[in-house]
Amino acid sequence: MSALDGLIVLVVEDHDFQRHTVVRMLRSLGAREVLEARDGRHAITLMRDALPMIADVVVCDLDMPNMDGMEFIRHLAETESQASLIISSAKERALLSSVEQMANAYGVKLLGVIEKPVTRARLDGLIAKHKAPTPEALTQSQQLALIAPSFSLDDILRGLEYQFEPFFQPKVHIATGQIVGAEALARWRHPEYGIIAPYAFIAPLEHSGNINALTFAMLEKAAVACRKWRAAGLNCNVSVNLSLASLSDTTLADQISNTVKGAGLALNDMTLEVTETIAMTNVAPALENLTRLRMRGFGLSIDDYGTGFSSMQQLTRIPFTELKIDQSFVRGCATNAMLRPIVESSVEMARRLNLKSVAEGIETQDDWDALKAIGCDVAQGYLVSKPLDESAFVAFCLAHKAAAPTGAR
Numbered sequence: 001m002s003a004l005d006g007l008i009v010l011v012v013e014d015h016d017f018q019r020h021t022v023v024r025m026l027r028s029l030g031a032r033e034v035l036e037a038r039d040g041r042h043a044i045t046l047m048r049d050a051l052p053m054i055a056d057v058v059v060c061d062l063d064m065p066n067m068d069g070m071e072f073i074r075h076l077a078e079t080e081s082q083a084s085l086i087i088s089s090a091k092e093r094a095l096l097s098s099v100e101q102m103a104n105a106y107g108v109k110l111l112g113v114i115e116k117p118v119t120r121a122r123l124d125g126l127i128a129k130h131k132a133p134t135p136e137a138l139t140q141s142q143q144l145a146l147i148a149p150s151f152s153l154d155d156i157l158r159g160l161e162y163q164f165e166p167f168f169q170p171k172v173h174i175a176t177g178q179i180v181g182a183e184a185l186a187r188w189r190h191p192e193y194g195i196i197a198p199y200a201f202i203a204p205l206e207h208s209g210n211i212n213a214l215t216f217a218m219l220e221k222a223a224v225a226c227r228k229w230r231a232a233g234l235n236c237n238v239s240v241n242l243s244l245a246s247l248s249d250t251t252l253a254d255q256i257s258n259t260v261k262g263a264g265l266a267l268n269d270m271t272l273e274v275t276e277t278i279a280m281t282n283v284a285p286a287l288e289n290l291t292r293l294r295m296r297g298f299g300l301s302i303d304d305y306g307t308g309f310s311s312m313q314q315l316t317r318i319p320f321t322e323l324k325i326d327q328s329f330v331r332g333c334a335t336n337a338m339l340r341p342i343v344e345s346s347v348e349m350a351r352r353l354n355l356k357s358v359a360e361g362i363e364t365q366d367d368w369d370a371l372k373a374i375g376c377d378v379a380q381g382y383l384v385s386k387p388l389d390e391s392a393f394v395a396f397c398l399a400h401k402a403a404a405p406t407g408a409r
């Protein structure tokens, strides 16, 4: 049975001969239906008009008149089509790699890139990666975005009184497979809408000057949870995200230290994660706070490394203990020739600066294997586990410990 059995494929290619060749290949491989378009504009019209006959897979050239491949990808994302995409092109690898990034950034499911000429084997191999969309294929945030309404600041502040809690996502030491910590990620357990992820409440809290209410609730709950894990014999550290908006108040370090101490956790069992866009904020008080927090024993992590400004400068100014490589570089690093060197050099830089390297967003075994080969210290991602509520996290740790992993996940 071919990977193409029963699929509807759309081929977008301006060159008649090449388009006919690909269409023939797809038909002979068993596609249910093959649609053809001469450029992006024609393809978008077809996709709209062909409803409900929606393409499962689109094979698209880059260099076309009227609407080129890049613009088509943007429109494809806007149609909210669930089609997977294959790019075919004769352009050089570096260019294809940035188109790949762009497609990912637009949220288009990219199966891969074929350097022309297209072959049957390559087409079949890439289409085999196509999965019909299932609710599980969506990220937690995307699933929630489908159902969650937007909330007013008043709703959020009322919710903050009793309904917010940290979920915990395991961080695993890659070489030994042991769980070494967890990142606390804020969740709103809404009585009507269920679990709401941070996209719905962080920005309104930050913009209205109310983010500290969340920060301190998270610090306290995460500290209490971590104290209990340690008392139960789980050798875990906990990480909490700090908003840059909080760092301009120079009393912050004292307030954080008191909250965590008050919850009974040793300060060096907690790591505080800050994003590297700190360069854009009020630098002097932020430096004062972060240096004081480090002096007191907190670990300091530079989050989403590689996405902000002046990353290198931040590394020299702030006494970080951990470098978290952003998921946009980690996801696909095993196969994407442009991502891997970025991950390699981030890990190498962390090593030289004596920082722990953490890769976030690991979803596949291939990426795990690549990071292990590169020598990254710690992994966090859906491959190990999604963020879990506290009791599910403890159960996960106990089951993981009982399985006594040695060197593997």
Ligand code: C2E
Residues within 6 Å of the ligand: 139, 140, 141, 169, 184, 185, 186, 197, 198, 199, 202, 214, 215, 218, 241, 242, 243, 273, 303, 304, 327, 360, 361, 362, 363, 380, 381, 382, 383, 387
């Ligand atoms: P972050 O600190 O970079 O956290 C990692 C995000 O990536 C989390 O999203 C996590 O669920 C998600 N993630 C982890 N592994 C994977 C994976 O393999 N695949 C995919 N697709 N996603 C993965 P989440 O929980 O939605 O949080 C988003 C952001 O919200 C966080 O990014 C952080 O910046 C912010 N945030 C969360 N909790 C807090 C908080 O208590 N305070 C503040 N200030 N910000 C928070």
Ligand code: MG
Residues within 6 Å of the ligand: 183, 241, 273, 303
């Ligand atoms: Mg984080």
Ligand code: MG
Residues within 6 Å of the ligand: 303, 304, 324, 326, 327, 360
């Ligand atoms: Mg991050």
